[in-house]
Amino acid sequence: MAVPKPKKQTLTSxxxxxxxxxxxxxxxxxxxxxxxxxxxxxxITCGKRYHFKLLQAGHFVSGRHNANLFSEKGVHAQCYNCNxxxxxxxxxxxxxxxxxxxxxxxxxxxxxxxxxxKFTVVELEELITDLKDKIKELESPQPN
Numbered sequence: 001m002a003v004p005k006p007k008k009q010t011l012t013s014x015x016x017x018x019x020x021x022x023x024x025x026x027x028x029x030x031x032x033x034x035x036x037x038x039x040x041x042x043x044i045t046c047g048k049r050y051h052f053k054l055l056q057a058g059h060f061v062s063g064r065h066n067a068n069l070f071s072e073k074g075v076h077a078q079c080y081n082c083n084x085x086x087x088x089x090x091x092x093x094x095x096x097x098x099x100x101x102x103x104x105x106x107x108x109x110x111x112x113x114x115x116x117x118k119f120t121v122v123e124l125e126e127l128i129t130d131l132k133d134k135i136k137e138l139e140s141p142q143p144n
Contacts, residue, residue: 014124015069021131022070023057028138030077031055038139044076044096045089058083060093060106061113068113070127073101 009017031041031052039052058078061068068074076096082089097106 009121011119011121011124014121014128015119018070018124018127018131021128021135022075025131025134025138026057026072026075027052027055027077028135032138034077041077043079043082045078045082045086045092048079050079054079056080056083058088058093060088060090060097060109062088062090063113065113066117066119067115068109069117071109071112073097073105074109074112 028038031038034042040049042049055077057075060074094106
């Protein structure tokens with residue numbers, strides 16, 4: 001009896017899988033950065049404290065274009081209200097980007113979003129592996 005070949009994953013399914021890990025990484029990174037633990041974090045735009053599961057990975061430049069989809073400096077933990085109801089709370093987000101990365105970095109991110117990017121299966125598989133490693137590192141206890 002022949003062993004069935006494993007199904008090749010499509011670009012769409014790999015991108016969706018990569019987004020799941022990326023969103024988890026961003027929220028965990030920002031929770032750790034803002035509160036020192038992975039369970040709670042502050043929304044980048046309103047500064048309110050939320051549980052990890054209530055935060056979203058919000059893009060500074062909306063639209064989730066391929067070029068900025070996985071941008072670590074262009075995506076941060078945001079609450080539902082800022083990300084969805086306030087459509088990103090863009091003015092406050094811009095201020096936070098400038099505070100965090102320096103004057104003009106908001107424009108760098110806007111330029112990045114205008115670029116054309118096509119992912120390959122290999123790129124997405126490598127990204128998934130890299131994100132899993134980053135998540136594992138953030139979840140491991142840090143020495144004092």
